[in-house]
Amino acid sequence: MTKKTHTVLVQGPVTPVFISDSIAKHSGKTEIGAHAIFLGQVRKDNKENNNVINIEYSAYNEMAENAFHEIREAAFLKYPMVCMHIYHSLGLVKAGEISLFVFVSCKHREKSFEALQYIVDEIKANVPIWKKENYEDGVYKWI
Amino acid sequence: MKSKQILNTMKIKLLFFGALTDVIGAQEQMIDMDDNLDITYLNLDMLARYPSLSNFKYKIALNKIVVNKDQKLKDGDEVAFLPPFAGG
Numbered sequence: 001m002t003k004k005t006h007t008v009l010v011q012g013p014v015t016p017v018f019i020s021d022s023i024a025k026h027s028g029k030t031e032i033g034a035h036a037i038f039l040g041q042v043r044k045d046n047k048e049n050n051n052v053i054n055i056e057y058s059a060y061n062e063m064a065e066n067a068f069h070e071i072r073e074a075a076f077l078k079y080p081m082v083c084m085h086i087y088h089s090l091g092l093v094k095a096g097e098i099s100l101f102v103f104v105s106c107k108h109r110e111k112s113f114e115a116l117q118y119i120v121d122e123i124k125a126n127v128p129i130w131k132k133e134n135y136e137d138g139v140y141k142w143i
Numbered sequence: 144m145k146s147k148q149i150l151n152t153m154k155i156k157l158l159f160f161g162a163l164t165d166v167i168g169a170q171e172q173m174i175d176m177d178d179n180l181d182i183t184y185l186n187l188d189m190l191a192r193y194p195s196l197s198n199f200k201y202k203i204a205l206n207k208i209v210v211n212k213d214q215k216l217k218d219g220d221e222v223a224f225l226p227p228f229a230g231g
Contacts, residue, residue, distance in 0.1 A: 040231045057230075060160055060223055063207040064230075088230060100231050120231070128204075128223075129230030130161035142162035143229040 008068040008086045009059060013097035014039075022085065022103055032082050032105045036112035038120050040100030042093050050135045054094045055143075060128040064088075067127040071119060079115035081106050086119065088129065151178040153218035155185070161226040166196050176216065183212040185222060201226050
């Protein structure tokens with residue numbers, strides 16, 4: 001099944017308002033019985049008494065969008081999803097804010113859980129995105 | 144008439160990401176290379192110019208596709224140095 005290409009990379013955090021609006025937009029798709037949602041949140045890691053204040057995401061944009069598209073195509077072949085959306089942040093995202101939003105909708109819950117796990121794992125492994133952890137004392141660390 | 148040596152060179156665009164931007168000191172470079180060279184040659188040239196690059200793990204993408212190092216280059220190619228991905 002071929003679905004149209006979606007833009008996945010968004011500047012800054014994914015906001016709770018955006019997430020709730022996305023959920024609301026599905027109320028008309030009444031064949032859906034299960035939404036599974038993954039939200040990646042920036043963790044305030046503490047390393048050597050120094051806290052992460054934010055993460056700066058960067059990507060090889062065009063290659064990343066291609067990788068997201070391939071993940072999407074593969075997921076639709078593998079799982080009976082009604083629809084699926086991915087949003088990933090670029091730029092600065094503060095500790096406690098959301099940087100990844102994966103939204104899978106199926107008729108039944110079992111497949112939605114499986115598809116969600118598959119998609120998140122594929123994103124972690126195959127999308128050219130990098131993060132720079134910025135710490136309170138001004139140092140940074142590439143991840 | 145003055146004889147002219149014909150040197151065929153290709154312009155290659157290099158892109159660096161993640162920690163490699165600090166190693167190279169830039170996100171992008173344009174370089175000239177002699178025709179017919181491959182990514183292995185380019186990689187060795189980069190390691191000679193930036194010895195600390197050898198401390199990093201990275202893959203190389205040619206025109207946005209990860210490739211093996213024996214891949215030949217051509218004029219106008221875009222070569223990206225990609226450290227391990229860390230999305231999410």
